[in-house]
Amino acid sequence: MIAATRLAPLLLGALIAAATLSSSVSAQQVFDLSPEQPGRPRAEKNEEAIKLIGKDAKFAKDGVFTVAIASTRLPFGAYGTDTRTLVGSEPDIAQLVADSLGRKLEIVSVAWADWPLGVASGKYDAVVSNVTVTEARKEKFDFSTYRKDLLGFYVKASNPISIKEPKDVAGLKVIVSSGTNQEQILLRWNEQNIKDGLKPVELQYHDDDVVLYLALESGRADAYLGPNALLGFRAAREAKTRLAGNFSGGWPLLAEIAVTTRKGNGLAEAITQAINTQIGNGNYAKALTRWNLAPEAIEKSATNPAGLPKS
Structure with missing residues (x-):
């Protein structure tokens, strides 16, 4: 904060x-x-x-x-x-x-x-x-x-994908902030997927929100993982992204x-x-x-x- x-x-x-x-x-x-x-x-x-x-x-x-x-x-x-x-x-x-x-x-x-x-x-x-x-x-x-x-995966509004569990991110290009709780969870999901023989996640890091959202809109990234409240508010305000799935910020524990x-x-x-x-x-x-x-x-x-x- x-x-x-x-x-x-x-x-x-x-x-x-x-x-x-x-x-x-x-x-x-x-x-x-x-x-x-x-x-x-x-x-x-x-x-x-x-x-x-x-x-x-x-x-x-x-x-x-x-x-x-x-x-x-x-x-x-x-x-x-x-x-x-x-x-x-x-x-x-x-x-x-x-x-x-x-x-x-x-x-x-x-x-x-x-x-x-x-x-x-x-x-x-x-x-x-x-x-x-x-x-x-x-x-x-x-x-x-x-x-x-909650944490949330947000995608381009016209993107139909749904993300409910680790296997759903296999092979996707996902934006996440470095050093955050959500990054650690995504890394654990990726490790699990690789062990299961699934494609790895391509993690992307962007310090600039303008560049970040351009990546989503252009298809250079498939999803953005971050705090659901903040990303959901922006999605409602701008109508350019939508929620594709969310889960507890303490995953696998309740937060x-x-x-x-x-x-x-x-x-x-x-x-x-x-x-x-x-x-x-x-x-x-x-x-x-x-x-x-x-x-x-x-x-x-x-x-x-x-x-x-x-x-």
Whole structure:
């Protein structure tokens, strides 16, 4: 993750531009980046969740749920058209939790490296910023899950291929970022395929997104493997690529994203209950769908589930 930076209004305008494409390609989706966020789901106060707040729980501010968000990449979070207000899927989830706990939401934009100390010290009540549950993090933090951590294979919109398992990438030219979790998984898939007598994968590395997507559009590459949320948002916005298959970012283990709070501060169970109530009443689905994250929805929030193992 990178330190928060403000997006220029012209860039934001480009992000929400829509156009009618040919019948072979899905229409571009329009995403609301206004500071008012009229489509953001809101929740009623949840007395059941409030009762689960620990007796010794302390909030950073009275009557406020202070949330750190360390992303300026959509769909997670970015500055809206006023260049001041953070909008995106993470602010939407944070709003539902704050409403459920009967508190005003205050979002603080932070650098990724700063949230652990901020949460541990009580400066922020929670971080809602695409944080994956890991066993190492569970030593210092509590978790309330709210989304699957998925990777996705994206292909040219007119490309009919489907990728569901290792053998499906045999012989393909696949773009992946060097040094990433997805690269390690793809390398393991490739090793398995070679052992099974299948054609190897041709891995491609591109530092420039323009070059990367040109490779997909021209057929010089068959697929791009990366974080499903980011690639899916771009696919919905531009309608030039489509999802060909996805799997857990912890493959072969389950990886989940969670609201992260200081360990033992008495908030996790209340937040989990709040999320489950919103799953039940449909607000949760609305929050994900409006940012093209429906594929990453979970059926039930859990407190401190098994996380990815220590390396």
